[in-house]
């Protein structure tokens with residue numbers, strides 16, 4: 452039986468897969484089981500920060516694998532402590548809780564906000580405000596946080612205590628604070644799954660101002676936008692925000708499962724013994740991978756992300772069939788006249804992997820994709836859009 456037959460027989464069909472089985476990758480190139488080559492502009496949805504099987508990353512991972520693959524969180528582990536220090540030094544945050552995914556990083560953020568607000572404002576301050584069209588994960592609580600009704604329908608009752616407001620509407624946000632006892636507000640600087648929609652910078656600053664005034668925590672979900680993706684180390688830095696809690700995952704460990712919830716000064720001491728935990732959270736191999744990734748996200752690399760982004764925008768400007776390009780850095784959404792799904796399918800046939808988000812074609816290439824491959828892939832994408 453082929454891999455794809457096994458997949459459809461034995462794997463719960465929750466994913467609408469593209470009709471290929473990928474078996475091997477190198478940088479921004481990947482091959483399927485028939486040996487067909489693709490240029491990858493998706494990085495496993497913003498995960499493979501430096502592409503497939505990057506040599507520096509693989510060396511960091513394998514060296515840690517041969518040293519110590521796991522220890523429980525009852526002991527100190529070197530990579531975990533070093534990574535927490537690196538994250539705090541880079542961001543000014545004070546403490547880190549490690550988990551395994553974006554949803555878990557957000558669960559931890561929500562727990563932090565509820566406990567912090569209960570202790571500082573009273574136990575009735577439990578409401579979490581999030582934005583309409585947001586995406587925060589698939590657990591029942593992060594689904595409740597996600598401001599898109601269609602994700603909620605089949606899974607009632609969700610965790611109570613979430614209110615969704617329209618991004619950009621300060622009046623609606625003020626109303627949410629007036630009508631609820633709010634613990635915190637959770638935002639994405641660019642709504643990725645919501646169609647690559649950047650938050651208006653003035654609105655983002657208003658959110659921070661109102662959260663401060665109301666003594667609520669400002670939480671930024673950097674699961675998709677984080678770790679260099681938008682051309683800043685974390686997108687909130689470009690927005691000039693000072694979040695109390697930052698969640699991240701996806702690209703942090705460059706292809707291994709790792710989530711991190713960063714706690715700033717106000718929330719530094721929110722958790723005590725027994726308040727939270729995760730068996731695999733802070734796994735030494737994943738942390739060694741993340742140390743390697745973060746070590747390379749320096750000024751020139753981030754400048755390269757911004758330059759590649761600019762190049763893509765220029766290359767797509769005025770192309771027949773392109774209605775507009777949204778996003779930041781190498782997190783871009785292309786509004787097209789033809790359905791995005793059709794474009795993704797046609798690109799696949801022509802050897803380019805792209806993603807979709809809502810009605811847009813979504814690009815999330817490796818941060819170090821060689822220009823030659825990027826230019827070739829965007830050339831094919833342009834032809835497909837204009838076909």
Ligand SMILES: Cc1ncc(COP(=O)(O)O)c(C=O)c1O
Pocket residue numbers: 551552553554555557586587588589639643644672673674675676700701
């Ligand atoms: C902004 C955001 N938050 C949370 C998540 C959930 O992350 P995970 O799939 O690792 O649980 C995602 C995934 O797409 C995301 O884009």
